Amino acid sequence: MRLFIVNQGSGRGRGKKVWNKIEPILKERQIAYQVEFTKYPKHATEIVKAVNHTNLQAVIAIGGDGTLHEVGNGLVGTEIPLGYIPAGSGNDFARAEKISLDPLEALERILAHQVRKIDTAKLGQKMMIGFTGIGLDALVADTANKSVLKKLFRKFIYLFIMIRCLWTYRPSHVTITVDGQTYHYDGIWLIAINNTPFYGGGMQICPQAQNDDGWLDICCVKYCRRRTLLRVFPRVYQGTHIDHPYVSIYRGKEIRVQSEQPLTIHVDGEIYGSTPLDMTIQPQSLLVL
Numbered sequence: 001m002r003l004f005i006v007n008q009g010s011g012r013g014r015g016k017k018v019w020n021k022i023e024p025i026l027k028e029r030q031i032a033y034q035v036e037f038t039k040y041p042k043h044a045t046e047i048v049k050a051v052n053h054t055n056l057q058a059v060i061a062i063g064g065d066g067t068l069h070e071v072g073n074g075l076v077g078t079e080i081p082l083g084y085i086p087a088g089s090g091n092d093f094a095r096a097e098k099i100s101l102d103p104l105e106a107l108e109r110i111l112a113h114q115v116r117k118i119d120t121a122k123l124g125q126k127m128m129i130g131f132t133g134i135g136l137d138a139l140v141a142d143t144a145n146k147s148v149l150k151k152l153f154r155k156f157i158y159l160f161i162m163i164r165c166l167w168t169y170r171p172s173h174v175t176i177t178v179d180g181q182t183y184h185y186d187g188i189w190l191i192a193i194n195n196t197p198f199y200g201g202g203m204q205i206c207p208q209a210q211n212d213d214g215w216l217d218i219c220c221v222k223y224c225r226r227r228t229l230l231r232v233f234p235r236v237y238q239g240t241h242i243d244h245p246y247v248s249i250y251r252g253k254e255i256r257v258q259s260e261q262p263l264t265i266h267v268d269g270e271i272y273g274s275t276p277l278d279m280t281i282q283p284q285s286l287l288v289l
């Protein structure tokens with residue numbers, strides 16, 4: 001039996017529309033399934049933890065990266081694979097995994113049942129599946145999640161809000177420790193710590209990240225004038241920003257980030273808390289389809 005967990009409100013109601021396309025096919029092909037609709041934030045993790053794991057072939061998340069994060073958090077360390085049918089605004093995990101945005105193609109991939117192991121990363125009681133951001137990008141994620149604009153402009157919302165947040169955000173002094181090696185920065189715009197290349201709806205912030213290589217990829221954007229940042233910024237869509245003198249790239253397994261002022265952290269696009277942050281790679285800890 002396959003369990004589908006649907007966030008009907010994800011992607012401006014796309015979650016519901018996607019499920020309405022998927023369910024008739026499951027019935028027509030007589031595929032055994034159960035469906036649960038999320039009723040509140042973090043409900044998806046509770047559903048996964050409460051369900052009887054016997055005879056459970058896979059758990060499939062239908063929603064955005066937030067829903068994927070919550071379902072993944074319930075499955076890490078189990079032998080049950082995670083399937084994903086994207087229905088969000090950003091869909092960055094789908095982009096990284098080359099999962100089709102066409103729900104029927106994504107369903108075919110799930111039914112093909114090719115299981116692969118991927119890395120996650122542990123921070124406190126949470127697991128990161130794809131990406132984490134600290135500083136300006138977390139402020140952007142927070143503002144986007146609260147904004148009515150997210151409902152109106154799905155695709156470019158992160159870019160639009162990022163440009164707006166630039167004028168209010170104050171870079172802070174940050175110390176980052178990567179596998180015991182410490183780096184001090186007088187000012188940081190943002191730090192991304194990723195298993196997958198993308199966040200923010202297609203920004204290739206860590207272009208070399210791979211979620212099965214046992215490493216976390218880190219991108220630090222150091223303080224520079226806003227004008228300079230805006231000039232470099234479009235390069236993030238191609239991942240060519242990493243050669244810029246204001247960008248530092250690291251790779252590690254244990255990361256610590258401390259800052260003078262508490263900086264907001266997002267994990268897979270959901271607000272997690274604020275610095276200090278300790279994060280450790282968990283190699284091959286999640287099965288995906």
Ligand SMILES: Nc1ncnc2c1ncn2[C@@H]1O[C@H](COP(=O)(O)OP(=O)(O)OP(=O)(O)O)[C@@H](O)[C@H]1O
Nearest residue numbers: 010011038039041063064065066067088089090091
């Ligand atoms: N019934 C519900 N009511 C309110 N919030 C919910 C409900 N079900 C899930 N959520 C929350 O909705 C949030 C957003 O979900 P999700 O990320 O899947 O969609 P999205 O924001 O549209 O997509 P993306 O993250 O790709 O931009 C998550 O934090 C999740 O916990």
